[in-house]
Amino acid sequence: MSNRPAAEMSLREYLDRLAAKEPVPGGGSASALVGAVSAALGSMVANFTVGREKFAAVEENMRQVLEALEVERRALTNLVQADMDAYGQVSAAYKMPKDDPTREETLQTALKAAASVPLEIVQRCLAVLRLLPELVEKGNPNLLSDVGVAAVCAEAGLKGGWLNVEINLAHLADEQYVASVKEALEACLGEAEALTRKLWQVTVDRGV
Amino acid sequence: MSNRPAAEMSLREYLDRLAAKEPVPGGGSASALVGAVSAALGSMVANFTVGREKFAAVEENMRQVLEALEVERRALTNLVQADMDAYGQVSAAYKMPKDDPTREETLQTALKAAASVPLEIVQRCLAVLRLLPELVEKGNPNLLSDVGVAAVCAEAGLKGGWLNVEINLAHLADEQYVASVKEALEACLGEAEALTRKLWQVTVDRGV
Numbered sequence: 141m142s143n144r145p146a147a148e149m150s151l152r153e154y155l156d157r158l159a160a161k162e163p164v165p166g167g168g169s170a171s172a173l174v175g176a177v178s179a180a181l182g183s184m185v186a187n188f189t190v191g192r193e194k195f196a197a198v199e200e201n202m203r204q205v206l207e208a209l210e211v212e213r214r215a216l217t218n219l220v221q222a223d224m225d226a227y228g229q230v231s232a233a234y235k236m237p238k239d240d241p242t243r244e245e246t247l248q249t250a251l252k253a254a255a256s257v258p259l260e261i262v263q264r265c266l267a268v269l270r271l272l273p274e275l276v277e278k279g280n281p282n283l284l285s286d287v288g289v290a291a292v293c294a295e296a297g298l299k300g301g302w303l304n305v306e307i308n309l310a311h312l313a314d315e316q317y318v319a320s321v322k323e324a325l326e327a328c329l330g331e332a333e334a335l336t337r338k339l340w341q342v343t344v345d346r347g348v
Numbered sequence: 349m350s351n352r353p354a355a356e357m358s359l360r361e362y363l364d365r366l367a368a369k370e371p372v373p374g375g376g377s378a379s380a381l382v383g384a385v386s387a388a389l390g391s392m393v394a395n396f397t398v399g400r401e402k403f404a405a406v407e408e409n410m411r412q413v414l415e416a417l418e419v420e421r422r423a424l425t426n427l428v429q430a431d432m433d434a435y436g437q438v439s440a441a442y443k444m445p446k447d448d449p450t451r452e453e454t455l456q457t458a459l460k461a462a463a464s465v466p467l468e469i470v471q472r473c474l475a476v477l478r479l480l481p482e483l484v485e486k487g488n489p490n491l492l493s494d495v496g497v498a499a500v501c502a503e504a505g506l507k508g509g510w511l512n513v514e515i516n517l518a519h520l521a522d523e524q525y526v527a528s529v530k531e532a533l534e535a536c537l538g539e540a541e542a543l544t545r546k547l548w549q550v551t552v553d554r555g556v
Contacts, residue, residue, distance in 0.1 A: 154359055155388045158388040159395065160392065160395060167494040170389055179367075181375060183367035187368060217363060288375070289375035289512075292503070295504065296500040299500045303497060310555065340507070344511075
C-alpha cells in the first residue's frame with residue numbers, strides 16, 4: 141500500500157483499498173470521489189459548449205458555470221484524501237491513554253473536524269447540483285445524458301456525505317453544534333432530492 | 349494524455365479526462381466507476397465481518413457475498429475502459445465513407461456493442477444492490493453507513509448506465525432488439541429504486 145495522496149492512486153489501487161479490511165478510505169472518501177465525478181461530467185458538458193459559434197449567446201454564462209464546476213471538482217478531489225486524514229485524527233485520539241486529561245478535548249476536536257469534512261462534501265455536491273439546470277437549459281444538448289449522469293452522481297455523493305456527517309455527530313458533546321449541523325443537513329437533502337428528480341425527469345423526457 | 353487502461357490512470361488523471369472536451373471517458377464510463385465504488389464499499393463491509401468469532405454464524409454466507417461483490421467489482425472496473433472502447437468503434441464507423449457498402453452494417457454492429465456495455469453496467473449495479481440487504485442483516489453493524497453509501501452509489505451507476513443504453517438504442521435499426529432491451533431496462537430500474545429506498549431507510553432509521 142502506497143502513501144501517496146488518494147488523487148495520485150490509480151483507480152484500481154483506490155478501489156482495492158476501499159474494499160480492503162482497513163477503515164480508510166471508507167464511505168466518506170468514496171462520496172467525495174463520486175461528487176468529483178459529477179462535477180467533472182458537468183465540466184465536460186460545459187467544455188463542449190464554450191468557444192463555439194452555435195452557443196455564442198451563452199458563452200459568458202457557460203464559462204462561469206465551467207469555472208464554478210472546476211472549483212467544486214478540485215475541492216471534492218481533495219476531500220477524497222481529507223476524509224481519510226480526518227479519520228486518522230479521530231482514531232489517534234481514541235488511542236490516547238484514558239487518564240490523559242487532554243484526551244476528551246482532543247477527541248471532541250477531532251470529531252468536529254471529522255464531521256466538517258463530509259459536511260463540506262454535502263455542500264459541494266449541492267453546489268454542483270445547483271449548477272446543472274443551467275447546463276440543461278443552455279449547454280450543448282448532445283451531452284444532455286451526461287448532465288443526467290452528473291445529477292444522479294451528485295445526489296449519491298451528497299447522501300453518502302450526509303450519512304458520514306451523522307456518524308461523527310453521534311459522538312459529539314457540543315449539542316448546539318450538532319443541532320445546527322443537523323438543521324443545515326436537512327435543508328440540503330430536501331433541495332438535492334428535488335433538484336435531482338427534476339434533472340432526471342428532463343433528461344429522460346427529452347429522450348436523452 | 350496516456351494510453352494506459354482507465355483502471356491504471358490516477359484518480360486525478362481520470363477526472364481530468366472526464367472533464368475534458370473529449371467524448372471519452374463520458375457518462376457511461378463514469379457510471380461503471382461509480383458502480384465499482386459501490387461494490388468495493390460492500391466488500392469492505394464483508395471484509396470487516398468474515399473471519400471474526402462474533403460473526404461466525406454467518407461466516408459462510410458472508411464469504412459468498414464477498415466473493416460475489418468482488419466479481420461485480422472486477423467486471424465494473426473493466427467496464428470503465430470497455431465503455432470508452434465501444435464509443436471508439438461507433439465513432440470509427442461514422443467516419444467510414446458514406447458510399448462504403450459495409451458502412452451501415454458496421455455501424456449497427458458497433459451501436460449494438462456500445463449499447464451492450466452500459467446494459468451490463470445496469471445489470472451489474474443491480475447485482476450489487478441485490479447483495480446489499482444481506483450485509484444489512486448479517487454484516488458488521490459498525491459499517492452500516494458504508495452499506496448506505498454503497499446503495500446510493502449503485503443506484504447512481506445503474507441510472508447513469510440506463511441513460512447511456514438509451515442513447516445507443518436511439519440509432520439502432522433492429523426494432524426487436526431495441527424493444528427487448530427497453531423491457532429489460534424498465535424492470536431493472538423499478539427493482540433498483542425499490543431496493544435503494546429500502547436500504548437508505550434502514551440505514552437512516554438505525555441512526556447510521
